[in-house]
Amino acid sequence: xxxxxxxxxxxxxxxxxxxVPLGYIVTHIALSxxxxxxxxxxxxxxxxxxxxxxxxxxASGHRGDQVLLPAVAAMGGVGLVMLNxxxxxxxxxxxxGLELGMAATQLLWFxxxxxxxxxxxxxxxxxxxxxxxKYSWAAIGILLLAATLLFGYEVNGARLWINLGPVSVxxxxxxxxxxxxxxxxxxxxxxxxxxxxxxxxGFLSIPPLPYFLPMLVLFGxxxxxxxxxxxxxxxxxxxxxxxxxxxxATGRRSYVLIGLVLFVAGSFVAYQLFGHVQARxxxxxxxxxxxxxxxFQPVRAIYAFGRGGIFGEGLGQGLVTLGGSLTIxxxxxxxxxxxxxxxxxxxxxxxxxxxxxxxxxxGLRIAALARDDFGGLLAVGLTASLGLQTLIIIGxxxxxxxxxxxxxxxxxxxxxSVLASxxxxxxxxxxxxxxxIGTDAEPAA
Amino acid sequence: xxxxxxxxxxxxxxxxxxxLLYLVLLRFxxxxxxxxxxxxxxxxxxRSGIGRLAVLESPEDEPQAGSTIALGPINSxxxxxxxxxxxxxxxxxxxxxxLTFRGRSWFVEDQGSTNGTYVNGHRIxxxxxxxxxxxxxxxxxxxxxxx
Numbered sequence: 328x329x330x331x332x333x334x335x336x337x338x339x340x341x342x343x344x345x346x347v348p349l350g351y352i353v354t355h356i357a358l359s360x361x362x363x364x365x366x367x368x369x370x371x372x373x374x375x376x377x378x379x380x381x382x383x384x385x386a387s388g389h390r391g392d393q394v395l396l397p398a399v400a401a402m403g404g405v406g407l408v409m410l411n412x413x414x415x416x417x418x419x420x421x422x423x424g425l426e427l428g429m430a431a432t433q434l435l436w437f438x439x440x441x442x443x444x445x446x447x448x449x450x451x452x453x454x455x456x457x458x459x460x461k462y463s464w465a466a467i468g469i470l471l472l473a474a475t476l477l478f479g480y481e482v483n484g485a486r487l488w489i490n491l492g493p494v495s496v497x498x499x500x501x502x503x504x505x506x507x508x509x510x511x512x513x514x515x516x517x518x519x520x521x522x523x524x525x526x527x528x529g530f531l532s533i534p535p536l537p538y539f540l541p542m543l544v545l546f547g548x549x550x551x552x553x554x555x556x557x558x559x560x561x562x563x564x565x566x567x568x569x570x571x572x573x574x575x576a577t578g579r580r581s582y583v584l585i586g587l588v589l590f591v592a593g594s595f596v597a598y599q600l601f602g603h604v605q606a607r608x609x610x611x612x613x614x615x616x617x618x619x620x621x622x623f624q625p626v627r628a629i630y631a632f633g634r635g636g637i638f639g640e641g642l643g644q645g646l647v648t649l650g651g652s653l654t655i656x657x658x659x660x661x662x663x664x665x666x667x668x669x670x671x672x673x674x675x676x677x678x679x680x681x682x683x684x685x686x687x688x689x690g691l692r693i694a695a696l697a698r699d700d701f702g703g704l705l706a707v708g709l710t711a712s713l714g715l716q717t718l719i720i721i722g723x724x725x726x727x728x729x730x731x732x733x734x735x736x737x738x739x740x741x742x743x744s745v746l747a748s749x750x751x752x753x754x755x756x757x758x759x760x761x762x763x764i765g766t767d768a769e770p771a772a
Numbered sequence: 773x774x775x776x777x778x779x780x781x782x783x784x785x786x787x788x789x790x791x792l793l794y795l796v797l798l799r800f801x802x803x804x805x806x807x808x809x810x811x812x813x814x815x816x817x818x819r820s821g822i823g824r825l826a827v828l829e830s831p832e833d834e835p836q837a838g839s840t841i842a843l844g845p846i847n848s849x850x851x852x853x854x855x856x857x858x859x860x861x862x863x864x865x866x867x868x869x870x871l872t873f874r875g876r877s878w879f880v881e882d883q884g885s886t887n888g889t890y891v892n893g894h895r896i897x898x899x900x901x902x903x904x905x906x907x908x909x910x911x912x913x914x915x916x917x918x919x
Contacts, residue, residue, distance in 0.1 A: 335803055338799070338803075339796075339799055339800065339803060342792060342795055342796050342799065343796055345792060346789070346792050346793065346796065349785070349788065349789050349792060350789055352785065353782065353785045353786055353789055356778070356781070356782055356785065357782055360778065361778075362778070362781070394800065394803060394804070394807075397796075397800070398800065401796055401800075405793070455905060458905070459892075515903050515905065516903065518903055519877045519901035519903065520901065522876070522877075638790070639786075639790075641782065641783070641786045642786060642789065671789075671790060671793075672790075674790050674793075674794070675790060675793060678790075678793040678794060678796075678797055681797045681800070682796075682797070682800070685797075685800045685804065688804060689804075692807075697919075698904065698905070698918045698919050699903075699904045699905020699906075699916075699918065699919070700903040700904045700905050701903075701905050702905065703904075
């Protein structure tokens with residue numbers, strides 16, 4: 328294997344690797360009230376992980392995108408600094424004789440995620456293999472869902488978790504990758520047929536039903552179970568991914584229009600039928616109606632945004648706990664963006680949005696440069712997934728849209744979320760590597 | 773007094789942290805802009821055609837394995853030298869298949885060949901729409917349609 332110097336990646340990574348230790352120092356000084364760096368193992372571990380990932384990519388001669396890894400490092404870095412600042416007993420691992428706090432556990436998952444990302448980016452030199460097994464992927468997806476339905480247990484009214492010995496996993500996080508891979512394979516094959524619409528009802532053109540049906544069935548199953556599992560955020564995310572990929576594959580606005588009409592109708596029905604949906608909407612419209620009950624979380628989040636202002640309260644100086652309990656419940660997962668906005672202000676919050684935008688920009692660029700339809704659609708779907716997830720949870724935090732509990736990729740605490748996000752970046756790297764090497768360098772099979 | 777110094781240092785460090793965040797963001801913006809400019813030129817250089825065939829496998833080495841064939845809107849594939857894409861292989865008929873670009877997609881149609889034309893390993897019996905990344909096999913020659 329020939330090595331490739333990834334200069335752009337290294338240049339972008341360097342300032343980020345300063346960022347995390349600096350954040351740790353600021354937090355330590357603010358919390359302890361004394362000068363000194365404080366414990367730096369985790370910050371340095373984080374730096375080592377990303378330098379290591381960079382070196383492995385260099386050594387393996389990977390020619391994929393060079394901006395993805397730094398963008399991930401920036402988001403994860405801000406996340407780790409925030410998690411380090413929160414009470415460490417919020418979450419953690421107690422397994423294999425180890426007892427790790429929240430930030431340490433997050434770092435552990437970053438390590439696992441980076442290894443998985445590298446394995447996909449380097450091992451999957453031809454992403455075409457994924458395409459040939461698209462129905463196997465659909466089956467795996469359905470199994471994941473069924474497993475959640477049968478063995479899942481509830482946290483906060485949503486049944487998303489499965490217990491696997493020492494770790495609990497959220498199958499939904501991995502399900503979205505499976506959904507994207509399946510849809511990319513299916514749409515790459517039927518794209519031409521879906522584009523040549525034959526049925527016309529009024530000004531709307533409907534795709535030929537036999538080609539559309541398997542997708543509708545799969546999608547209906549996903550939506551139904553997502554609603555049954557009370558996981559509205561994931562349902563919304565899946566719907567967004569589906570519509571984006573369908574639009575990109577066919578270029579037909581009528582499909583998006585039909586999808587949006589279906590979405591509005593579905594939301595209305597869900598609002599009428601399910602109590603928990605109704606409660607969500609009411610809390611969103613007026614959280615102050617019940618500030619100590621249902622509206623507790625959003626009201627506290629709004630106050631936190633207000634305290635942060637433009638420049639923020641400063642790392643370690645926000646009001647995280649009040650009288651021994653958290654001011655915002657689930658600040659480390661669903662409300663991590665609020666914590667960033669409180670301590671780093673509007674400026675810090677914008678920076679996080681900026682990093683997410685960079686990630687989306689690169690993802691779409693990878694899609695545009697992909698040499699095959701499957702690779703392009705795969706990249707679009709993965710990018711849509713990361714981007715929409717960011718928008719949905721930040722919109723929920725800021726009370727722009729009703730709150731649905733999903734994670735902010737790479738920033739929120741959570742093993743499943745971190746691992747799934749890294750898998751997606753690994754796939755994006757694999758696709759971009761394939762278009763970079765082109766067809767000329769390909770060995771004859 | 774030490775409390776005041778601490779507060780000033782903390783404020784400075786805090787501002788430094790936010791400044792560093794924006795330095796990172798600025799660098800990202802810089803590299804993205806540079807990339808956009810390069811991409812424009814690269815695009816003009818590499819994307820002039822409507823598609824091409826990458827030859828993955830070719831036992832007789834005509835066309836050469838590993839090479840790329842630029843495609844026009846209408847391409848005939850066969851063992852006859854008058855074909856647009858001349859294939860030297862005993863399992864290929866003289867006029868084997870037609871590869872055409874119609875509207876916005878590629879189509880392939882078998883021309884009554886003896887051993888058939890295969891798309892992604894399935895033998896075709898009527899004109900079939902190809903998407904980029906699909907594999908086309910005539911005789912023992914395996915090719916992939918690329919952008």
